[in-house]
Amino acid sequence: MTQEGAPPRIAVVGHTNTGKTSLLRTLAREPRFGEVDDRPATTRVVEAIDLLDAEGTAMRLFDTPGLEDALSLAAQLHAEMAPGDDPVPHIQRFVDGDHDDGRFEQEARVLRQMLHSDAALYVIDAREPILPKHRAELRLLAECGRPILPLLNFVAAPGAHPDAWHSQLAHSGLHWVRAFDTVVFDLAAEEQVFQALAALLPPHRAGIEGLVAHRRAQRQAQLQAATHAIAALLVDAAALRAVVPQGTEDAPVREGLRTRLRQSEAACTALLLELFAFELGAYQPPTLPLKEGRWHLDLFDPETAKVLSKRGGSGAAAGGAAGMGVDLLSGGLSLGTGTLVGAAVGALFGVGDDLGRAMLDRVRGQHTLMVETETVQILAHRQLQLLAALLQRGHASQHAIALAEDRDALPAIDRLLRRARAHPEWSRLNDPDHASAAAARARDALAAALEASLRQPMLVQEGQRAIHADGGPVQYGPTTEPKPRKRAEHDE
Template sequence: MKPPIPGAQTPDDALAIAVVGHTNAGKTSLLRTLTRKRRFGEVSDRPGTTRHVEVVELRIAGRPALRFFDTPGLEDSVALWDFLQGAGADAGMNRPARVRAFLQGPEARGSFEQEAKVLRKMLEVDAAFYVIDSREPVLPKHRAEIEILNSCARPVMPVLNFVRDPASRLADWQAVLAGSGLHAQVRFDAVAPFVGAEQHLYQDLATLLPGQRARLQQVGQHLQQEASGRRDAASRAIADVLLRLAALRRGIGEVVYAEPAARARAEQDFQQLARVLMRGCADQLLEIQGFAEDDARLAALPWQDGRWDNDLFHPEALRQAGRRLGMGAAVGASVGVIADLAVGGLSLGAGAALGGALGSIVSQGWRQIGGKLLNQLSGVRELTLDNALLFLVALQLVGLARQLDRRGHAALAQLEQGTASDAALDAPLRRVVQAVQPARSRPDWEKPGSSSDRRRRVQDEAAALLRPLLEPTD
């Protein structure tokens, strides 16, 4: 149980934390990121978008562990501090008593109505996060805010927001806070959080609330487990779509194959099937990370405005992917699609001599074909996806998963294209592409819900290779 606090009104043992600060400092943005609730409150560049105290919870095992109170901005802190300094001075009242007296007076319902909402909540909670826009210069209004919050006799944890921004004045703020006795400070960025920033936030809060250390450690462990679970799910989603793409094939007759326009249409239709599968995986990654396809802040994602459609089958992108995959420049007629002889579901290569093709089959194992080999040399062509295309898809989806993992739920800016360019990914992704090759002989693996033991093992292997690539780095 948390220690009793005079005036506390939390109906259970959830830790109550007020989120306070100047207007437009990023309080609601911080809470969206901490709770992964992208639609909580209103986030805008307009000042004063939070006008009332709003509540959001962080739950563990279905029970609230932390209860955050998003408060209005402190709009006229200088005038309020002047008022508090004069109020009760003759009676020798201490600072908390002056705050309580102010809340009982007419000013709390008049010119300082918004500030009164903040101070009233400050007296009810266990601690406060004081959110600071570190891009702003330190002004008298900020110094007054610090004095007012300290007057409430509650532990205050300054959260220096937007510290990644080049305009951040981090050193100035750190000096001012330390001069006011607020030595425990947290650097944060609600738009693009640092790796482990949430855990550090709660660890530092525990120094101000030693009686709540065990609870806050539990919160940190819970956050780590949830993040790990999201990365596990993302790696399995990417592995699944790579299996489905490797298994994807469509037959075309000799007449269609021989006529250039008809063949081009067949290839375009086949490419569209691949795009649909990839977009479905991208939407899955959004859902895993708590975003939504129709989220206005993510409305211009690459696969929604055609950039991925163009890049996915762009000849130069495929040639580069082929080189990174170790295939040289010869890639599936530069369209990412190969028209192969249909032989038991295996790709023989349209230009291969029959003897060479048979040798390739033998090297891959007769059991994949069984006794149907000779009966299936029918001359029907099958469209399949080139390995360079699989490599490029893996690059793009790994890039997207990484970006979403690092994207705060308050981000307003357009997400850039998700293709990962790190050359260190080449070797592990080559192994991923190799791991999904068994799907080449299993066209039934294209369908969702294919639940054979063999498919699960192959997906597990590919996911295990992908999983380390999704670990955060800073």
């Protein structure tokens, strides 16, 4: 039991291979905690990990070995008890003894931790049928005198039968049951687990509620930081460009654009994974299809005339007035031709249109390379789907995120990106040292649109527990993980 003012101590217990270590990874946001494997009894010692809030440690969780033969141990202990005996002293003597020459060493470690904890989370693989071993485990753990909260794991897996477990647990007097899938993360389900613990541990209610509030605020901060990172990437990509003089080989310039864009996407992806505390290997994006667009324009092309017919007004007049200057740049065309060209440029370039810029480039004897709209849209969809996947990915997941190829229209985002394309000064890839208040406002507006788009049906949303974080069916199959960066071993 904890001292007054100390964080609650929670033992995570259950049969072998029910997902106890996986639960701790997800609750602690630590994908490298402990060892996960499909072999039985992977966890051999008791390990502790802390859940933190703004003040420090809010809860200490203990990962215990799996119970392997609680049925035999319970029978042996009960044979030693007289009717009406308090079971706790019998359990304490067993824990302090030789554990039947080591036969029940795993069970002894679990029971010792139970006696030193405030409560226990009993993790259940909801895919398993209810067997006598489970009833024996629950009875043995309950006799330690600590409140128990059963957690149903793998509830999203095919073949799970949570209703049967609810019924059986009620027969054992356990009416407080929570479902928490360690692979498909659900923030609301996590909060329900903490709220149930707060109800079971009134002295720790305020601290646990503080942890819930801290995590909720942390989640919102993560979402805002992520959408701002994606918005910055997209504005940088949409406004990225390079000017190449006519007759100059542009292959090196194209490759330079590709390199900057790839590096920018990789940096954004790494930041998203870091924000949500996932390893870099959790997502391997496919090669980005880069088609840096070159602005080609024939001033007398029929399509150009069609566009010009829809534009006019003061821009055309101003351009026509500048016709003589254009004529000097147009390679010796007549004054009249220069005036017409000037009117066209004024009509389009005056409103910031890409086509008008292209016309001016042609007059100046140069062309501009930039990232095509399709590529920017692919970037937007990939980063949004990655973020949506991370919002639902449990830290026990062993499968790399795979994104869907289909892309739906994002009109609000597309409108903002089209505006960014007209402002090369907004891209930090063009000038890393240039700080623009207008660019900052554009990134903020785009981040808000991105956050709103996450609520659209096209993306995975929090609360849809039947959908895996990677957008596909839930898959289970643990693999051995590296040892954690920091681990504390306990057996108390």
